Amino acid sequence: xxxxxxxxxxxxxxxxxxxxxxxxxxxxxxxxxxxxxxxxxxxxxxxxxxxxxxxxxxxxxxxxxxxxxxxxxxx
Numbered sequence: 806x807x808x809x810x811x812x813x814x815x816x817x818x819x820x821x822x823x824x825x826x827x828x829x830x831x832x833x834x835x836x837x838x839x840x841x842x843x844x845x846x847x848x849x850x851x852x853x854x855x856x857x858x859x860x861x862x863x864x865x866x867x868x869x870x871x872x873x874x875x876x877x878x879x880x
Contacts, residue, residue, distance in 0.1 A: 816867060822874040827852050830870055833863040849873060 820830045829850040847870045848860040859865060859873050 812867070815871070819867065819871045819874050822871075823849060824852075826874070828858060828874075830874075831863075 816830070816832075823830050829852050831848045831850055833846060833848070846860070846863050847865040847867065848863045849858045849865065849870060850856065851858050860870070865873070
């Protein structure tokens with residue numbers, strides 16, 4: 806249970822980081838086996854255009870989403 810709480814807190818932290826940069830962290834609703842178009846994890850969307858910026862098939866895990874959010878990329 807402690808790891809669930811930490812994971813939720815970490816997910817919220819990543820959401821805030823991305824929100825401040827103009828992106829949205831979207832978690833797949835899919836449960837069970839992955840399909841070709843949905844791997845059941847996370848996608849990062851541009852908040853203005855609603856176009857995926859990373860994880861086109863919900864194929865980012867939370868570590869990858871966090872790394873993407875904390876990259877030092879010039880605008």
